[in-house]
Amino acid sequence: MTDATFNLAMLEKIPTWYNYLPQVEAAMCEQDRIDKARWRAGWDADEGGWYSPCGISEFDWEHEYGYPFPEEPGYEEWASAFYHYEKVDALS
Numbered sequence: 001m002t003d004a005t006f007n008l009a010m011l012e013k014i015p016t017w018y019n020y021l022p023q024v025e026a027a028m029c030e031q032d033r034i035d036k037a038r039w040r041a042g043w044d045a046d047e048g049g050w051y052s053p054c055g056i057s058e059f060d061w062e063h064e065y066g067y068p069f070p071e072e073p074g075y076e077e078w079a080s081a082f083y084h085y086e087k088v089d090a091l092s
Helices: 004-013 017-040 058-065 075-091
Strands: 044-046 049-051
Touching: 004 017, 049 058
Parallel strands: none
Antiparallel strands: 044 049
C-alpha cells in the first residue's frame, strides 16, 4: 500500500523503517476495510469522525449506545432490525 517514494522518505527519518513496514501496511489495509464497510452502510465522515445514517457520532455509537459497527460481524442483521423499528416508531 505504501509506495517506494514514501518508503525512502521514511527510511531517512527512521533507519529501521522496513522493520515496521508490514505492520504499517496491515494497519492501512484494516483502516481501508473499515472505511469501505462504513461507506457501504451509509455512514458519513468529516474532520470530527464518522456519523451513522441517523446522525449518531461513532463515539456515542460505541460508548453511549453500545451498538455494533458496520465492520463488525452481525452488523447487517442488527441494522435491519434497528432501522426497521426506527421507521415503525417514526410512523407513530
